[in-house]
Amino acid sequence: MKRIMIDETKCDGCRNCELACMQAHRSTPGSIYDLDLTSRENESRNHIVSLQDGSYRPIFCRHCDQPECVMSCMSGALKKDPDTGLVLYDGEKCGSCFMCVMNCPYGVLRPDRTRTRVLKCDFCTSAGTEPSCVGACPRQAIYLEEVIG
Amino acid sequence: MRHVIIGVGAAGISAAGTIRQNDPAADIIMISKDEFVHSRCMLHRYLSHERDEKALSFVPEDYFETNRIYWIKGRSAEKIDTKQKEVLLDGGERIAYDKLLIATGAKSFLPPVGQMRRAKNVFGLRDLSDAQAIDRMSHNAKQILIVGSGLVGMDAAYAFLERGFQVSVVEMADRILPIQLDETAGKAYQQLFEKAGCRFILGRKASETVLDDDDMLKAVILDDGTRVECDLAVVAAGVRAAIECAADSTVQSERFINVNERLQTSDPDVFAAGDVAGLSGIWPNAQKQGQIAGWNMCGIQMNYVDTYAMKNTMNFYGLTTLSLGRGAVIEGDQFVICEDSRNYKRAIIRDGKLDSILLQGDISYSGIYQYLIKNQIVLGEKAERIFDVSFADYFDIGPDGQYCYKIF
Ligand SMILES: Cc1cc2nc3c(=O)[nH]c(=O)nc-3n(C[C@H](O)[C@H](O)[C@H](O)COP(=O)(O)OP(=O)(O)OC[C@H]3O[C@@H](n4cnc5c(N)ncnc54)[C@H](O)[C@@H]3O)c2cc1C
Ligand code: SF4
Ligand code: SF4
Numbered sequence: 093m094k095r096i097m098i099d100e101t102k103c104d105g106c107r108n109c110e111l112a113c114m115q116a117h118r119s120t121p122g123s124i125y126d127l128d129l130t131s132r133e134n135e136s137r138n139h140i141v142s143l144q145d146g147s148y149r150p151i152f153c154r155h156c157d158q159p160e161c162v163m164s165c166m167s168g169a170l171k172k173d174p175d176t177g178l179v180l181y182d183g184e185k186c187g188s189c190f191m192c193v194m195n196c197p198y199g200v201l202r203p204d205r206t207r208t209r210v211l212k213c214d215f216c217t218s219a220g221t222e223p224s225c226v227g228a229c230p231r232q233a234i235y236l237e238e239v240i241g
Numbered sequence: 242m243r244h245v246i247i248g249v250g251a252a253g254i255s256a257a258g259t260i261r262q263n264d265p266a267a268d269i270i271m272i273s274k275d276e277f278v279h280s281r282c283m284l285h286r287y288l289s290h291e292r293d294e295k296a297l298s299f300v301p302e303d304y305f306e307t308n309r310i311y312w313i314k315g316r317s318a319e320k321i322d323t324k325q326k327e328v329l330l331d332g333g334e335r336i337a338y339d340k341l342l343i344a345t346g347a348k349s350f351l352p353p354v355g356q357m358r359r360a361k362n363v364f365g366l367r368d369l370s371d372a373q374a375i376d377r378m379s380h381n382a383k384q385i386l387i388v389g390s391g392l393v394g395m396d397a398a399y400a401f402l403e404r405g406f407q408v409s410v411v412e413m414a415d416r417i418l419p420i421q422l423d424e425t426a427g428k429a430y431q432q433l434f435e436k437a438g439c440r441f442i443l444g445r446k447a448s449e450t451v452l453d454d455d456d457m458l459k460a461v462i463l464d465d466g467t468r469v470e471c472d473l474a475v476v477a478a479g480v481r482a483a484i485e486c487a488a489d490s491t492v493q494s495e496r497f498i499n500v501n502e503r504l505q506t507s508d509p510d511v512f513a514a515g516d517v518a519g520l521s522g523i524w525p526n527a528q529k530q531g532q533i534a535g536w537n538m539c540g541i542q543m544n545y546v547d548t549y550a551m552k553n554t555m556n557f558y559g560l561t562t563l564s565l566g567r568g569a570v571i572e573g574d575q576f577v578i579c580e581d582s583r584n585y586k587r588a589i590i591r592d593g594k595l596d597s598i599l600l601q602g603d604i605s606y607s608g609i610y611q612y613l614i615k616n617q618i619v620l621g622e623k624a625e626r627i628f629d630v631s632f633a634d635y636f637d638i639g640p641d642g643q644y645c646y647k648i649f
Contacts, residue, residue: 095642139606141633149633151606154643160608163532164525166251166282168299185299187283190554193604194563195525197612198644199632202605207559239641 093177093241094215096223098150102233103140105148110136112228116219132205137213138225150234152225153200153213155179157241161212164195170212177241181212243268244538245328245336247318247486248344249278251527252515252534254300256342259535261308267539269310270336272328276315278304279369282524287372288400294369318345321490323508328486340510340538343487343498344531347480347516355450360458363474366397375475382472383407386461388447390417392555394477395430399557402437409469410434411461415444421553421564425585426601433558442469482517502544504534512538521550549615554604563604565614566597579628588627593619595627606631618648 113136115124120133128134138152155172159179162170169186172179188208193201204211216223226234244260246253249271257269279297286292295302305312313330320329321343327335349365351358362382364375379385385401387394390412401408410417416427417434431441442463449462460470482497493499493507497519504512514530516522521530529547536543552565566589570576575590584602588595595613609632613620623630637647 097642098638100636100638141631143633149636151632156643157641160525163255163528166280166299166524168280168301187280187286188556189282190556190561190563190604191525193606194552194554194565194608194611196608197632197646199606199608201608203556203561207556207561237642241641 093155093239094236095155095177095239095241096152096215096226096234097237098152099233099235100147100149102231103148103150104231104233105140105142106230107140108228108230109138109150109152109225109234110140112224113137113213116216116221116224135204135211137211138200151198151200152234153179154198155213155215155241160195160197161192161201164191166191169210176215178215178217179212180214180217181210183209186210242266243270243337243339244342245338245340246271246342246344247273247328248342248346248515248517249273249275249312249314250281250344250346250515251299251524252346252517252531253342253344254278254304255528255531256344256514256535256538257308257310257531259532260539261310263536263539263541269308270313270338271305271310272313272316272318272330272336274315274317275368275370277369280524281367284366284369284372285396285400287369288366288376288397289403291403297369318486321487321492321511323491323511326510338510341512342531342534342538343492343506343511343513343517344515344527344534345483345486345517346527347482347522349476350479350481351476352478354447355461356452356456357447357450357458357474357476359456360450360452360474361455362457362472363476366393366475366477367480375473378473379404379406384409384471384473386411386458386469386471386474387477388461388474389477389479390414390441390443391420391477391479392418392553394475395434395555395557397475397477398434398439402434402439407440408438409440409442409471411442411445411447411463411469413444413446417441417443418555421555422562422601423568423587423599425580425587426562426564426599429560429585429601430555430557430562433560437558442467480516480522482519484517502546503537503542504530504545505537520545520548523550523552525552526550547615549611552611560601561604562599562601563607563610564597564599565610566595568597568599575624577627586628590620590624590627593621593624595620598627600628608632609635612646616646618646621649 167187451460498513514534515527589597
């Protein structure tokens with residue numbers, strides 16, 4: 093499977109990846125120049141945490157080999173695709189219990205603004221592209237790699 | 242190899258999937274009283290008419306075909322004959338197994354209060370069949386009584402309020418959701434439910450019942466003599482493990498079916514997973530136990546180690562809460578509270594390690610707290626900023642790109 097690899101030492105905290113994610117998942121048409129950054133309609137699936145020492149840590153879904161979020165999902169909304177290895181989320185099925193938010197050991201997940209859906213990386217399958225965040229990173233702190241999963 | 246699984250709940254389904262993954266040639270037979278595969282955690286959405294039977298399923302519609310599972314539905318496993326290695330069904334048929342998994346879950350417990358057990362309009366809420374029976378009977382009802390304000394009771398209250406019934410909740414403790422929440426967090430939900438029209442009677446027990454000639458419950462008398470009228474009651478006063486099918490067999494059980502760390506019972510070819518094994522009463526753990534049992538049934542030795550089960554989330558009226566740990570303070574504990582207009586957070590730190598945490602409001606990125614608690618990580622300076630701690634503080638990556646914790 094493909095995974096978005098992370099080299100946190102290269103991360104400058106520019107947050108272009110967050111913007112690209114927001115743009116890829118926005119509900120309205122338009123370009124990045126008219127993306128409403130403050131609207132909670134356009135929430136990012138990934139995030140960058142800045143540490144006190146001035147360094148950064150990219151927090152991105154790992155599409156884990158043994159995904160705890162899937163193990164905790166009571167509606168069948170979260171599933172690991174056996175072919176692609178991606179951990180995908182079906183909002184229509186979701187029962188909004190947020191057990192998955194509690195069970196992702198890496199604190200990747202969160203409820204959306206309406207508290208009815210989970211914000212989860214879909215590898216840009218909904219946008220029909222390669223992961224947008226990867227293309228947006230100017231430092232190659234995140235990059236795609238084929239891994240055995 | 243023929244695997245037989247009793248139960249199509251969280252544990253049974255997870256075990257079946259695991260077996261199929263690891264043994265493409267195995268015969269898999271599942272037996273269930275359930276006619277529909279359904280997630281019990283969504284039964285309130287059926288009662289509220291937000292979802293139908295099919296929308297409660299947590300597996301794809303073609304699950305049994307694609308996984309080549311023979312499913313005997315709507316039937317009860319009555320006995321297990323470990324000598325012959327057979328399961329006896331209610332119709333007298335015998336189903337032979339090489340490996341057997343008991344994943345029968347639990348059933349509602351109706352306390353012996355007055356004539357509660359005799360009344361035709363008093364229900365537990367555990368299975369879809371309960372919800373269906375409640376729904377049929379509710380068409381002539383106006384006033385609904387809920388006994389118990391745990392998660393199941395509040396689920397039921399929510400559903401009836403959505404449908405416009407008059408709902409009264411009787412709770413023994415002096416606050417709602419007493420096991421999961423503290424007073425402040427419980428109060429927040431109480432107010433939301435009251436705004437939706439719910440009446441709470443706290444610190445009271447039902448002690449007598451009033452039945453009419455048709456054995457219909459008309460009212461409940463509380464321990465202080467108050468009379469609460471009702472047309473239908475849902476009793477959410479706890480569950481008992483569904484161990485009956487193993488009762489007369491060599492499979493040892495007490496209140497639960499006894500299992501070792503591989504989830505194997507006293508009979509080496511019989512396994513048990515989920516609520517029936519008594520190690521937990523929540524969905525994620527039942528699924529994980531099903532997976533572990535599935536591996537062991539395929540001969541892949543695996544221990545059930547991720548046993549932490551004092552965890553819950555809830556979401557009513559858009560207010561979300563995460564609760565981990567017992568939440569009881571003892572002497573010497575550090576007790577941290579952080580509150581603003583939208584959030585209430587409370588942590589209990591014991592011997593420098595996180596013991597319990599409750600987050601109400603924003604629960605974003607809170608997955609790390611369970612790790613900190615169950616691995617009893619020494620917090621050090623992070624204790625000071627416990628509500629701001631994130632995975633970034635423990636960030637590490639394996640060669641395959643998966644995250645792992647770096648503990649200093
Ligand atoms: C209303 C409600 C809300 C809940 N909400 C949550 C929640 O939000 N989060 C959470 O983590 N947990 C929740 N739970 C708990 C969760 O549903 C259980 O922990 C979980 O379902 C346990 O899975 P299981 O496979 O052990 O048993 P179950 O899911 O109960 O499945 C048992 C299966 O065994 C079958 N069966 C039983 N006896 C026999 C027999 N003799 N013969 C044949 N078949 C039999 C049943 O038909 C069923 O298919 C909730 C439970 C209820 C009732
Ligand atoms: S949400 Fe968390 S547990 Fe699930 S696949 Fe992503 S990183 Fe893994
Ligand atoms: S919130 Fe949705 S995706 Fe997450 S565990 Fe609950 S049902 Fe599954």
